[in-house]
Amino acid sequence: MEAVLRVHPAEYVGKIESAVPLEGLVALDSDTIMSPGTFEALLHAAGGAVLAVDVVMRGEADNAFLAARPPGHHAERARPMGFCLFNTAAIAARHAQAAHGAERVAIMDFDVHHGNGTQAIFWSDPSVLYCSTHEMPLFPGTGARRERGEYDTIVNAPLSAGDDGRVFKEAMEAVILPRIAAFAPNVIVISAGFDAHYRDPLANLNLTEADFAWATGKLIDVALDHCDGRIISVLEGGYDLEGLAGSVAAHVLTLMGRRMPTHTPPSDQASTGS
Numbered sequence: 345m346e347a348v349l350r351v352h353p354a355e356y357v358g359k360i361e362s363a364v365p366l367e368g369l370v371a372l373d374s375d376t377i378m379s380p381g382t383f384e385a386l387l388h389a390a391g392g393a394v395l396a397v398d399v400v401m402r403g404e405a406d407n408a409f410l411a412a413r414p415p416g417h418h419a420e421r422a423r424p425m426g427f428c429l430f431n432t433a434a435i436a437a438r439h440a441q442a443a444h445g446a447e448r449v450a451i452m453d454f455d456v457h458h459g460n461g462t463q464a465i466f467w468s469d470p471s472v473l474y475c476s477t478h479e480m481p482l483f484p485g486t487g488a489r490r491e492r493g494e495y496d497t498i499v500n501a502p503l504s505a506g507d508d509g510r511v512f513k514e515a516m517e518a519v520i521l522p523r524i525a526a527f528a529p530n531v532i533v534i535s536a537g538f539d540a541h542y543r544d545p546l547a548n549l550n551l552t553e554a555d556f557a558w559a560t561g562k563l564i565d566v567a568l569d570h571c572d573g574r575i576i577s578v579l580e581g582g583y584d585l586e587g588l589a590g591s592v593a594a595h596v597l598t599l600m601g602r603r604m605p606t607h608t609p610p611s612d613q614a615s616t617g618s
């Protein structure tokens with residue numbers, strides 16, 4: 345809770361907690377819905393982010409991936425939105441600063457939607473660089489290139505419906521990666537949404553598992569140059585289960601320094617156990 349309160353006001357957290365239904369579902373807006381287990385899930389996500397930051401900042405792991413839901417990047421300080429109630433990436437960034445003395449945290453958000461909440465939380469904070477690739481126009485409507493923050497520490501690289509990995513890689517190499525390198529972060533937090541996958545039903549970008557692996561590898565390179573490879577990655581969106589599973593596997597295997605396994609024909613699967 346201490347880590348949550350570094351990002352969200354106590355009144356807001358209390359409001360969310362008191363809105364938890366005893367049974368059934370309650371809608372906070374048209375797509376942000378709570379069940380009896382939501383508040384506990386939120387605390388697990390926040391606690392997982394804290395644990396991930398702790399083990400990485402202490403050097404007990406090179407990096408960590410947090411497989412938790414609900415996602416967080418649409419949540420503003422005092423406003424739930426777009427499936428998000430607590431901003432997990434922001435909680436991780438603030439914990440790295442408050443508990444481990446990180447002076448500069450870079451957040452890379454490749455979810456297909458713009459992380460309006462993360463951008464708003466760090467809009468006037470020069471110690472956190474927020475970078476995003478996202479489809480535009482699309483929910484939530486923010487993320488234009490001209491949105492740069494009070495200290496020019498917001499970097500938006502919007503993509504267009506139909507764009508594929510080639511355009512995504514251009515945006516990463518020309519716009520995002522040089523800014524992260526120039527910022528020289530002490531740790532990198534990834535808002536890892538996989539709804540830019542070509543199979544995803546909520547958006548219209550055409551990224552593949554290989555594109556997510558490529559982006560992860562590039563972020564590892566920057567992290568190795570500036571912060572001993574320290575990366576904390578938190579799951580955001582991803583709504584096609586096959587696309588999500590394959591993309592998370594590609595992301596995590598890359599974080600582990602391993603390649604994606606080559607496709608195993610169905611007849612061989614039982615014997616290889618991969």
Ligand SMILES: [Zn+2]
Binds near residue numbers: 455456457537539580
């Ligand atoms: Zn999303």
